[in-house]
Amino acid sequence: MESYFKSKWLPYLLLSPTLIILAFFLFYPAFETFLLSFYKVAPYGNRKIFAGLFNFKQMFSDKDYIYSFTLSLIFSVTVVLAGLTVSLLIALLLNQKIKGARVYRSLLIWPYALSPAVSGAIFRFLFNPANGYMGYFTKVLFNIEPKWLTNGNLAFVVVIVAATWKNLGYNIIFYLAGLQNVQKEALESAAIDGAGAVRRFRAITFPLLSPTTFFLLVMNIIYSYFASFGLIDVLTEGGPANATNILIYRLYRDFFVNSRVGYAAAESFILFVLVVGITILQFKTTGKKVYYQ
Amino acid sequence: MKKSALVFLVLFLAAAFVFAGGTQEKKTGKVKITGPVTIKFWHAMGGSRIDLIQGIVNDFMQANPNIKVKVQYTGTYNDTLNKVKAASKAGNAPQIFQSYDIATLGLAHSGIITPIGDLTKWDPIKWDDFFTPVRNYYTISGKHYSLPFNSSTPLLYYNKTFFKQAGLDPTKPPATFNSVIELSRKLKASSLKLKAPIxxxxxxxxxxxxHCLMNAPFVNENNGRGGKLPNKALFNLEPGQKILSWWSGMEKDGLFLDVGPGWANHRAAFGSGDVAMVMSSTSDVNQLTGLLNKKGWEMGTGYMPKPEGATGGVAIGGGSLWITNNHPDQELLAALKLVKFISSDGPQMKWHKGTGYFPVRKTAMNKLKAEGWFKEHPNFLTAFNQLLASPSNNNTAGALMGPFPEARKFIQDAIQKTYAGTPVKQALDEAAAKTDKAMKEWNEFYK
Structure with a gap:
């Protein structure tokens, strides 16, 4: 690619503020965390014992950790797939010329503006075991009251739905922008050639959306691994009996509640490696199939 | 950068040495507050309690014009502890902070606090005035570590109106495990539309x-109070099994409503009439009375139900005030004066009336009695009598262990597992094994 800059150093100069901030607030702490993961640290930091790989061994020999690991995987896959599918469908609907489209758009993007804790609180109102609205509706309509948050499987479903819903607005914005860039000419000529709506979507719209989809895939995986902790803290506290205790929530508890600093550092290192690994893998595989206009 | 940090550290240590030497000498002598002193006080009491605490501190500053106190609400107990930890590392810890009961052993070993017992030679505190259970909780091997502040125990609340409607005696809340089941069955069979009775x-x-009610230890080494660090959980033995069998048995029979964790759902269920009985903290008396009044229902209170023949009593929970270390003597003295003031009769009576937490001193309680406060608020009296009926020993003082917050999570997991069908013994054994492991790891730091 041809350079836009006359001086060789100008681009680096322009990048430097970001890099300096990243170095201080991201790279240095990440490096410190990595070092800490080889230590056992007393809860108030007054003692530090070098422990080699102790924390890592401990972690992978803990059945509960492995359980959380699997749970996170299922959680992530479900949230990403459900999130992308639903938001693409909604974006397709929103992209039509209907009355009040702008109003619908604003309303559907809204959930993204809420903090995780607030959306957690909303879902808690809905599914609260004592007097939640959902319990009331199902009672009136079907005369059953499912234990939404106190049954392990149901609680996991509720958490997945909440996490998907929370990120819907973000995905919709990007899909909507992507859809508006799809060339109308291509769609029209395909229609003239006799291609139905489904065919047009599969052959034209979806491939042209692939850069958006790929970007959202990466962002959503990061979201599902890192950003759903507030939601879980408010909704279930990782329960019932660990049923919603995904890696990021376990990490939060181990550091901030249990004060197991070294162990938590090891956990965060593994989580970091995992997400970076998945992202690289995606660039190597899915990324190659992306069609850039 | 590394080098300058090192130089700084060396200088700091050298300075600390000099100061430490000085402090040691001075601590035995007299300390006086000569000039204006400013101290910080961080607490974990949100809502209307923020103003209440500020008011008490303002009274203190008026009485001690030389001392300025900066009060700060720092979030939950856990948030507060994390902030204190971080501030200690940075060298600007607050002189006083509030912490929950279960952090007691951890803080005692943290290296960031000064036991109150080490300071009282400057300004003695009359410990005999305190309620024994309150005082015992924060005493380890005879040494006072922190000053009891907000103290509470569980209490049984019941809907008298519902009791009448179900044909039960509204003056007799269930006192034992069996009578809880018996009354719950009757309530469930009645025409009341309850989700569950309790x-x-x-x-x-x-x-x-x-466990305290059954006079049974929770961990070994005299319930963690014998001076040695506990390393074995005992809550999976017979008493623990008996408790959980009863508890989750009621859940299975539809007598107990599982509302999950947190402090809002069970109150809401009681307030909306979905249950007829609820157990909660004594500091909820005001709130729950209000909720039931709104619906025109009458509320009663009773002791926490015991298993048949149990001989123990409730332990005091809640929080206490800690003084940190590495401050000049004058600041430490100022901190001591403040915590002493907060624990004195006037502020304690104010605190009790505003929140429902117990006053920590017998003298404050006697004054409340003389005022006729308990005639107007009989439910507060139930809480007191329950506490006073509690015998004093290591088991009823409440357990101490290092990784208590972690252990609590293991236990709560175990309880939820029994709801889902895991046998009680298996669930508790698993929780105990995990707790043992956590204690072993924790104890390693303090050998």
Whole structure:
């Protein structure tokens, strides 16, 4: 690619503020965390014992950790797939010329503006075991009251739905922008050639959306691994009996509640490696199939 | 950068040495507050309690014009502890902070606090005035570590109106495990539209308190109070099994409503008439009375139910005030004066009336009695009598262990597992094994 800059150093100069901030607030702490993961640290930091790989061994020999690991995987896959599918469908609907489209758009993007804790609180109102609205509706309509948050499987479903819903607005914005860039000419000529709506979507719209989809895939995986902790803290506290205790929530508890600093550092290192690994893998595989206009 | 940090550290250590030497000498002598002193006080009491605490501190500053106190609400107990930890590392810890009961052993070994017992030679505190259970909780091997502040125990609340409607005696709340089941069956069979007759929130606190009621230790080494660090959980033995069998048995029979963790759902269920009985903290008296009044229902209170023949009593929970270390003597003295003031009769009576927490001193309680406060508020009296009926020993003082917050999570997991069908013994054994492991790891730091 041809350079836009006359001086060789100008681009680096322009990048430097970001890099300096990243170095201080991201790279240095990440490096410190990595070092800490080889230590056992007393809860108030007054003692530090070098422990080699102790924390890592401990972690992978803990059945509960492995359980959380699997749970996170299922959680992530479900949230990403459900999130992308639903938001693409909604974006397709929103992209039509209907009355009040702008109003619908604003309303559907809204959930993204809420903090995780607030959306957690909303879902808690809905599914609260004592007097939640959902319990009331199902009672009136079907005369059953499912234990939404106190049954392990149901609680996991509720958490997945909440996490998907929370990120819907973000995905919709990007899909909507992507859809508006799809060339109308291509769609029209395909229609003239006799291609139905489904065919047009599969052959034209979806491939042209692939850069958006790929970007959202990466962002959503990061979201599902890192950003759903507030939601879980408010909704279930990782329960019932660990049923919603995904890696990021376990990490939060181990550091901030249990004060197991070294162990938590090891956990965060593994989580970091995992997400970076998945992202690289995606660039190597899915990324190659992306069609850039 | 590394080098300058090192130089700084060396200088700091050298300075600390000099100061430490000085402090040691001075501590035996007299300290006086000569000039204006400013101290910081961080607490974990939100809502209307922020103003209440500020008001008490303002009274203190008026009486001690030389001392300026900066009060700060720093979030939950856990948030506060994390902030204190961080501030200690940075060298600007607050002189006083509030912490929850279960951090006691951890803080005692943290290296960031000054035991109150080490300071009282400057300004003695009359410990005999304190309620024995309150005082015992924060005493380890005879040494006072922190000053009891907000103290509470569980209490049984019941809907008298519902009791009448179901044909039960509204003056007789259930006192034992069996009578809870018996009355719950009757309530369930009645025409009341209850989700279940009784509930309390998912919290290990109740499980711990039932052990105190049964006079059974929770961990070894004299319930963690014998001077040695405990390393074996005992809550999976017979008493623990008996408690959980009863508890989750009621859940299975539809007598107990599982409302999950947190402190809101069980209150809401009681307030909306979905349950007829609830267990919660004594500091909820005002709130729950209000909720029931709104619906025109009458509320009663009773002691926490015991298993048949149990001989123990409730342990005091809640929080206490800690003084940190590495401050000049004058600041430490100022901090001591403030915590002493907060624990004195006037502020304690104010605190009790505003929140429902117990006053920590017998003298304050006697004054409240003389005022006729308990005639107007009989439910507060139930809480007191329950506490006073509690015998004093290591088991009823409540357990101490290093990784208590972690253990609580294991226990709560175990309780939820029994709801889902895991046998009680298996669930508790698993929680105990995990707790043992956590204690072993924790104890390693303090050998």
């Amino acid at each position: 509930t309390w929130n998912l919290h290990s606190w109740y499980f711990e308190q039932f």
